[in-house]
């Protein structure tokens with residue numbers, strides 16, 4: 408265990424109403440007493456006091472809070488100094504903490520200590536960054552569910568089932584061959600299906616939506632000039648962002664707006680209409696449009712339902728959408744199965760949004776309250792699932808039972824990585840390197 412006392416500014420660097428310094432470790436209380444010249448510091452009591460430098464001159468004043476171990480964020484003694492949000496004052500105060508014996512905290516070190524002290528599991532620690540980084544309310548709520556341990560409990564439940572199953576398989580190993588009833592092993596297979604594989608597959612299904620909640624998606628709208636790409640961008644953004652005109656080739660630059668689809672942060676990208684051109688500026692616009700389409704996660708090909716010339720697009724796209732439905736008397740048979748909207752009247756936009764939500768995986772969450780939200784967790788579940796699937800047929804051949812037990816134990820360890828259980832030092836290093844200092 409690290410017995411150093413760490414200190415860092417926990418609020419964003421910049422001027423603000425309040426600036427906070429946090430200390431954690433065995434020396435935290437002693438340092439607090441020296442700073443504040445107080446003999447007695449009551450746990451969880453808001454002390455209004457001033458903090459002084461070596462000469463006794465006041466550096467800042469504010470609220471001092473002391474949380475004795477183990478009931479603190481890190482599980483160690485924690486002191487919080489809530490002063491004024493001035494970078495100069497905060498740095499002076501922090502330096503004073505260092506002079507009194509604290510050392511600078513590494514990125515994420517407070518939370519890492521919380522994990523090491525068993526105050527939270529690794530998935531909860533990751534939820535701390537997820538909370539901070541959440542770009543939409545729904546993402547924030549999902550992060551809270553992870554933070555509360557709801558996700559970790561699901562993983563723990565799977566690990567408990569695995570432990571039970573491994574125990575059964577290992578018990579079989581002690582029996583002489585031929586004495587293990589077939590039915591017993593078949594039952595075990597069934598349990599694996601129901602208690603492990605099914606819930607894991609459901610979790611994996613929800614992961615594309617869950618991961619997108621945090622990673623967000625870039626969606627590019629491409630198509631021929633004048634089909635209404637900029638009009639669609641304006642409708643979806645709810646304001647008049649892009650210039651719209653009946654002159655083909657209006658948009659030249661790549662334009663972006665941010666909005667959300669069922670909580671997924673979406674960057675919508677409007678591009679220049681694609682057509683052969685000798686106009687140098689428009690040519691550059693078309694080049695940029697192609698580039699944007701290449702980089703996008705989802706490419707929407709927009710066409711004008713009333714103009715068959717716009718229906719063909721040679722490059723790759725993910726979603727085809729027909730605009731200007733208001734101009735149609737009848738729907739031409741060639742496009743009767745396509746998604747139809749009118750950027751002018753708003754017709755079909757809700758259905759299109761529902762389609763996009765589905766496309767982005769919203770329906771795959773099947774009403775679950777908490778789902779997989781990170782690639783790291785998904786990969787650990789996938790590895791675990793793979794190992795269980797490998798073990799499954801081995802369970803029916805008695806001479807392979809030991810191999811089956813080994814695979815199942817590895818499957819358990821893979822799930823354990825999610826919670827930070829086992830030999831996970833390298834994983835901790837990676838996870839916490841993404842944290843900010845002071846958290």
Ligand SMILES: Nc1nc2c(ncn2[C@@H]2O[C@H](COP(=O)(O)OP(=O)(O)OP(=O)(O)O)[C@@H](O)[C@H]2O)c(=O)[nH]1
Pocket residue numbers: 631632633634635636637638639650651652653654655656657658659678679680681730731732733734748749750751752
């Ligand atoms: N009737 C009708 N007109 C539309 C609709 N959407 C766009 N328009 C009109 O079509 C013309 C072109 O619209 P834009 O949004 O500028 O088209 P664009 O695809 O961005 O065109 P470029 O930037 O030139 O590639 C404008 O006159 C719009 O008012 C629609 O749903 N119905």
Ligand SMILES: [Mg+2]
Pocket residue numbers: 636637638649650651657658677678679680
């Ligand atoms: Mg345009």
